[in-house]
Amino acid sequence: MSEVVSLARELIRFDTTNTGDPSTTVGERAAAEFVAERLEDAGFETVYAEPAPGRGNVIARLPGADPSRGALLVHGHLDVVPEGTSPWTFPPFEGEISGGYLWGRGAIDMKHMVAMSLAVARRFKREGIVPPRDVVFAFLADEENGGHQGAGWLVDHRPELFEGVTEAISEVGGFSYTVRDGVRAYLVETAEKGVMWLRLKVRGTAGHGSMVHTDNAVAKLAAALTRLEEHEFPLVLSAPVRDFLAGVAELTGVPFDPDDPQAAVARLGSLARMIGATLRDTANTTMLSAGYKANVVPSVAEATVDGRMLPGREAAFEKELAEVLGPGVDLEWDSLPPVQTDFSGRLVDAMAAAIEAEDPGARILPYMLSAGTDAKSFQRLGIRHFGFAPLRLPPDLDFTALFHGVDERVPLDGLEFGERVLTRLLRDC
Incomplete structure (x- = not known):
């Protein structure tokens, strides 16, 4: 088993469920400690930050050849959404390998990128590979609830950890879309929509459910x-x-x-x-949410x-x-807030070259993500963001349905492809 597959499997086996409710959220500490240990084994010095009990974040910096150049941030989140109530083919936190896939909650959102980043970081350190510029690796908590105990907290309280960072890569991008037989495009996120989580409340007149009501x-x-x-x-x-x-x-x-x-x-x-x-x-x-008894008209009804x-x-x-x-x-x-940048520059050229080297004839295309990522926090430090977590996918895989869905899984060869692309990118970025 390759290192990147092994790392992804071990990461999935950590239940890092984030419900958004502190009383039921499991926390990222165990996974964060695992990541820190693997980085330190390879020779990194790490920073562990825990804004709230159990909510672990890990940051490490790999010095580059030219410290005067802006550093690159490579980040991924350790938390996952709940498994849901629908049955899974395999238990969501066992990291089952079957049919050429690694199955489990977080396989593509986004422990695959965590594993690829960790594998590449370890390789660079072990082999003495020096990237063109500093690379900061960040493994984060709480992305699935807005990053308040992760990227957002770090930006507010530990901005020095990202000193000199000008650009970043993370989810959701770098995945392939088969345009037609043998022709693939790889989507690079250059923009993402803003988020507004609304709580609606309507008031009325309470009363007995058997009577006439005009203010329900x-x-x-x-x-x-x-x-x-x-x-x-x-x-x-x-x-x-x-x-x-x-x-x-x-x-x-x-x-x-x-x-x-x-x-x-x-x-x-x-x-x-x-x-x-x-x-x-x-x-x-x-x-x-409304009501508390079948025969009582409630005075308040709420929605999210x-x-x-x-x-x-x-x-x-x-x-x-x-x-x-x-x-x-x-x-x-x-x-x-929304996030947006232009599709140009040396980093974009390096992405295109890395993809082309591993998938000749493929092309990268910009796109906008309908969801949100930790880029929303990091842009407050003036960091330019791209979604680029490279994966080559089978043409028949409904990739977008796997996000927060049942039977989340990632192709094993896609993971290994992504590690190779990421290695090339960080060597030339």
């Missing part, structure tokens, strides 16, 4: 959520989405009409769910809505949301 909090909230579900936010064709769709059109020979981007998205197969979500803002109801807005749309999204929900709905929210 549950009914009023349901009506507001129905309006939100039926509302369509305006279509916006942003630069990374346009460039991605144009690139796919060039590779397939099927023309792309900028006036009808939805037609181009519809041809993307399973990737359409994620790319389609970057054509407009979205707001999806994820949780509901996962809102995602395009770069530059923050104020417009907030205003439009309030208008759609209407009066009588109290809103509170936590938000994280």
